[in-house]
Amino acid sequence: MALDIIIAGLINGSTYALLAIGFSLIFGVARIVNIAHTAFYMVASYCIFLIVQKFGYHPIVGMLVAVPLITLLGLICYKLFIDPIREHEAAVLIGTIALAIAIQEIMLLIFTGDYLSVPALIQGYFTIFDVKVFYQQLLTFVVALIILGALRLLLMNTKLGVAVRATANDREVANLMGINESRVAMITMGISVGLAAVTGAVVVPLTTISPFMWMHPLIMMMAVVVLGGLGSIKGSFAGAYILGFAEALVVFLIPMGAFLKGSVALSIMILVLLIRPEGLFGIAFEEER
Amino acid sequence: MKRPMILMTTLMAFLIAMTISFPAMGANTIKIGVIGPMQFVQGKGHWNGATMAAEEINARGGVKVGKKKMKIELIKADSNEFLNPTDATNAMELLLSRDKVDFVVGGFRSEAVLAMQDIAMDYKTIFIGCGASHTQLCLRLAEDYDRYKYWFRLTPFNDQLLGRTTFIHLGTVGAILKKSLNIPQVKVAIVAEKAMWVDSMIAAAKGLIPKMGMELAGVWQPSQAATDVSAELSAIQRTEAPLIFTIFSASVGIPFAKQAGELKIPAVQVGINVEAQKDGFWEATQGMGNYVMTMNTYARGVEQTELTKPFVDKYIERFGETPTYTADTYTAIIHMLAPVIEQAGTLDANKLIPIMETREFIGTANLVKMVSTPEGKPIHDLKWGPGYATSLGVQWQDGKLVGVWPNKWKATPEAPEITYKGIVPYKIPPWVIEKYKK
Numbered sequence: 001m002a003l004d005i006i007i008a009g010l011i012n013g014s015t016y017a018l019l020a021i022g023f024s025l026i027f028g029v030a031r032i033v034n035i036a037h038t039a040f041y042m043v044a045s046y047c048i049f050l051i052v053q054k055f056g057y058h059p060i061v062g063m064l065v066a067v068p069l070i071t072l073l074g075l076i077c078y079k080l081f082i083d084p085i086r087e088h089e090a091a092v093l094i095g096t097i098a099l100a101i102a103i104q105e106i107m108l109l110i111f112t113g114d115y116l117s118v119p120a121l122i123q124g125y126f127t128i129f130d131v132k133v134f135y136q137q138l139l140t141f142v143v144a145l146i147i148l149g150a151l152r153l154l155l156m157n158t159k160l161g162v163a164v165r166a167t168a169n170d171r172e173v174a175n176l177m178g179i180n181e182s183r184v185a186m187i188t189m190g191i192s193v194g195l196a197a198v199t200g201a202v203v204v205p206l207t208t209i210s211p212f213m214w215m216h217p218l219i220m221m222m223a224v225v226v227l228g229g230l231g232s233i234k235g236s237f238a239g240a241y242i243l244g245f246a247e248a249l250v251v252f253l254i255p256m257g258a259f260l261k262g263s264v265a266l267s268i269m270i271l272v273l274l275i276r277p278e279g280l281f282g283i284a285f286e287e288e289r
Numbered sequence: 290m291k292r293p294m295i296l297m298t299t300l301m302a303f304l305i306a307m308t309i310s311f312p313a314m315g316a317n318t319i320k321i322g323v324i325g326p327m328q329f330v331q332g333k334g335h336w337n338g339a340t341m342a343a344e345e346i347n348a349r350g351g352v353k354v355g356k357k358k359m360k361i362e363l364i365k366a367d368s369n370e371f372l373n374p375t376d377a378t379n380a381m382e383l384l385l386s387r388d389k390v391d392f393v394v395g396g397f398r399s400e401a402v403l404a405m406q407d408i409a410m411d412y413k414t415i416f417i418g419c420g421a422s423h424t425q426l427c428l429r430l431a432e433d434y435d436r437y438k439y440w441f442r443l444t445p446f447n448d449q450l451l452g453r454t455t456f457i458h459l460g461t462v463g464a465i466l467k468k469s470l471n472i473p474q475v476k477v478a479i480v481a482e483k484a485m486w487v488d489s490m491i492a493a494a495k496g497l498i499p500k501m502g503m504e505l506a507g508v509w510q511p512s513q514a515a516t517d518v519s520a521e522l523s524a525i526q527r528t529e530a531p532l533i534f535t536i537f538s539a540s541v542g543i544p545f546a547k548q549a550g551e552l553k554i555p556a557v558q559v560g561i562n563v564e565a566q567k568d569g570f571w572e573a574t575q576g577m578g579n580y581v582m583t584m585n586t587y588a589r590g591v592e593q594t595e596l597t598k599p600f601v602d603k604y605i606e607r608f609g610e611t612p613t614y615t616a617d618t619y620t621a622i623i624h625m626l627a628p629v630i631e632q633a634g635t636l637d638a639n640k641l642i643p644i645m646e647t648r649e650f651i652g653t654a655n656l657v658k659m660v661s662t663p664e665g666k667p668i669h670d671l672k673w674g675p676g677y678a679t680s681l682g683v684q685w686q687d688g689k690l691v692g693v694w695p696n697k698w699k700a701t702p703e704a705p706e707i708t709y710k711g712i713v714p715y716k717i718p719p720w721v722i723e724k725y726k727k
């Protein structure tokens with residue numbers, strides 16, 4: 001059973017990590033709490049469904065088209081709905097909630113509430129110590145690791161990365177040093193939404209597509225970033241796997257309470273916050289700027 | 290100057306009052322409100338069934354009410370009850386107050402229908418339920434007949450009988466596994482979504498499974514909206530249960546069937562999986578839902594009554610899919626309401642109800658009869674059992690949803706065997722045979 005828990009925990013954690021990293025990135029840099037983040041993940045899933053199921057292309061083509069398309073959509077939404085109200089954090093929060101609901105309703109109108117799905121990029125499963133694991137789940141895990149590595153490279157070894165980190169540290173000072181803070185925020189938004197689209201592309205064969213598929217991951221993703229520390233990518237990664245393992249533990253140890261896995265994960269988040277309000281890797285609120 | 294003004298004002302006020310108070314005066318249509326979650330399969334079924342009924346009636350000139358023929362006019366109301374039951378009550382209120390419908394058909398989620406029922410009763414309007422199974426919807430008549438007599442349930446039969454029927458399916462498949470695979474004692478894993486309606490079924494299943502000569506392997510309750518149940522499936526596989534009793538009405542039925550099929554979990558699935566009742570299930574599971582069995586009302590090629598085939602064929606031709614049970618709005622309008630209106634020669638609910646509650650008629654899915662409590666109080670609920678409503682056991686077999694139950698079913702040892710026309714044998718998935726066949 002221990003192995004079942006480890007494998008299930010790694011798989012759950014990878015999905016949450018993929019979502020939470022993008023969310024954390026845009027919050028860390030631009031202080032934007034983008035509630036619509038998982039709505040972009042949902043749109044990416046529909047986009048892939050359309051390309052694969054309706055037009056008959058390979059899922060890889062679906063991914064290659066969906067990721068830039070959704071990134072572009074994210075940037076348009078940012079320019080139209082977020083950028084004008086960026087200075088008012090509460091307005092951004094409410095605005096992105098409205099944006100997410102609007103996206104949901106548009107998808108409901110186009111695709112109705114029917115549940116849909118797409119085939120896996122790699123069909124089938126393998127068995128490890130008597131535990132069956134989908135190849136697609138393995139791919140999710142690998143992609144999560146690659147994304148984390150790529151992000152680290154981008155942030156630590158490129159000029160853009162320096163600008164992003166500088167902006168995340170102190171927007172005013174970064175501006176005074178000649179960094180176009182607004183442009184950095186927009187690029188970060190693009191990366192963030194792109195990551196949501198990549199998550200959609202990798203996770204969609206494992207899930208069911210519906211206009212409401214963004215809600216549960218949103219709650220879990222927020223729990224992950226709060227647990228890991230708002231704005232901390234490292235924290236998001238750690239938080240994702242902690243909650244992933246917590247969920248797996250509930251399913252295997254309390255089968256009749258499997259539906260409680262979300263609640264247990266959220267309770268862990270609350271517990272951590274009571275002990276360490278800034279989250280595992282976050283900056284203490286009083287120290288913040 | 291003042292008198293003509295007063296006269297004009299009085300006349301205008303009178304005309305407005307007449308328009309508001311007697312909208313149906315001289316009306317040439319019978320207005321029927323069709324209420325359901327219109328963005329979802331269930332609501333589409335409500336609307337499609339009603340549309341077919343209205344078109345057929347109107348094509349033959351309408352319904353004879355006394356001396357004149359009245360055509361059917363349908364009013365669509367989106368209850369949005371999956372997302373917000375408050376929307377359902379608002380939609381019902383609008384149907385009755387603004388659209389002033391003569392009858393209402395539809396409804397799906399019991400918690401929403403209970404609230405909608407009260408509104409229809411306030412307006413003393415006949416409401417034929419085509420979707421909600423909660424027993425209380427009909428028991429309310431036993432408590433307060435004068436208030437709730439306007440309610441009738443046409444489909445499905447109540448939740449207690451749904452449970453009873455699924456246990457018959459469970460026993461049937463358990464016996465097939467025992468006989469075909471030589472499993473001395475069949476282990477059963479119960480997997481039910483977390484919802485109020487399943488609690489009584491789990492409790493009953495826990496008690497009944499040992500009495501049926503099988504062993505309970507455990508109970509798993511994922512969330513209704515779970516999208517990944519691979520952990521639950523791993524745990525079930527460890528129990529070595531060859532039979533999974535599913536109780537799903539929500540979307541979790543899709544990932545469960547899909548992942549179980551893809552992982553080739555060596556266990557068959559029997560019970561209720563509402564998503565598996567729909568034609569879209571095959572595509573939604575990428576074909577991995579093969580061999581899943583669920584209770585259902587219709588299946589292509591299966592004839593419960595002489596009206597089943599013409600209805601199902603025409604529905605498929607018109608809408609390109611097999612009807613789900615909510616499409617019984619067709620029977621509600623064409624076989625339940627229209628003949629009674631013609632017989633009574635009026636739209637007056639109080640004159641129609643006595644006929645509706647005693648009338649026995651053939652519907653598209655079964656012979657319809659309304660039952661009373663053992664004390665003889667009418668509750669306008671469906672009669673269940675051989676010759677009446679039994680539903681079907683259907684199984685996905687290589688992309689087709691076929692009927693597999695009742696197949697030589699005897700309700701009691703003395704009762705005659707029942708097999709509907711078009712029923713085919715149940716199939717065990719090859720990977721289950723491979724695992725257990727010695």
